[in-house]
Amino acid sequence: MGVKVFVLGRPGSGKSTGARYIRYLAEQASWSSAHFNDYHILQEMFLADTEHKQFRPTEHNGFDAIDLSVLDCALQELERRVQLISATTDLVTIEFARDDYQAAFKHFSPAFLRDASVLFLHADLDTCLQRVHERVSCAFSADDHPSFSDDIFKRYYAHDETEYILTFLKHEYGIGQEVCVLNNMSGLEYLQRGLELFVQNTLLLPSKVLSLTA
Numbered sequence: 001m002g003v004k005v006f007v008l009g010r011p012g013s014g015k016s017t018g019a020r021y022i023r024y025l026a027e028q029a030s031w032s033s034a035h036f037n038d039y040h041i042l043q044e045m046f047l048a049d050t051e052h053k054q055f056r057p058t059e060h061n062g063f064d065a066i067d068l069s070v071l072d073c074a075l076q077e078l079e080r081r082v083q084l085i086s087a088t089t090d091l092v093t094i095e096f097a098r099d100d101y102q103a104a105f106k107h108f109s110p111a112f113l114r115d116a117s118v119l120f121l122h123a124d125l126d127t128c129l130q131r132v133h134e135r136v137s138c139a140f141s142a143d144d145h146p147s148f149s150d151d152i153f154k155r156y157y158a159h160d161e162t163e164y165i166l167t168f169l170k171h172e173y174g175i176g177q178e179v180c181v182l183n184n185m186s187g188l189e190y191l192q193r194g195l196e197l198f199v200q201n202t203l204l205l206p207s208k209v210l211s212l213t214a
Helices: 015-028 038-048 069-086 101-107 110-114 125-137 150-156 162-173 188-202 207-211
Strands: 003-008 033-037 055-057 063-065 091-096 116-122 179-183
Touching (some): 003 015, 015 033, 015 091, 015 116, 033 038, 033 069, 038 063, 038 069, 038 091, 069 101, 110 116, 116 188, 125 150, 162 179, 179 188
Parallel strands (some): 003 091, 003 116, 116 179
Antiparallel strands (some): 055 063
């Protein structure tokens, strides 16, 4: 059975960068790895919703969810897809953003969470939105864009989930491994160092692997 790491936080908090670096470190130890992002599932649902009953298109080829129940369905589908490959993959990183992680984690089975770790990347709302805009402005493809309009982004992600993640999530949902919060407001080098410590403590990778990144 492979190791599962949830990588959480607002869009623009650095989830994709963090998950990519975690997989890079694991691969230095010859671990196989895979990554799942519920955005791709939501995008599939959006494209299938040709009558726009559950989604509406936004600028930059993005979309807003009109029917928020699709967010719950996406998490259930996320678990299903991870389960298909977790037995044959050493490390799976699982990325998604929500305004209420207490409600979101209800859609995962207890067995799925029992051997999981959680990494939450914190950055304030304005910083996250600025990073999303920067990402769009230098996008390499039409698919590299925010899924929500600015107005919905500001309202949906207004609440800071840091305290809940750090204080309550592990015990409420029986998260079997480490739950860690990293502040990602200080640049890439600081983030990478925090990720290396997380990997060392959680995945128990040998220190010689981490020394390769120094």
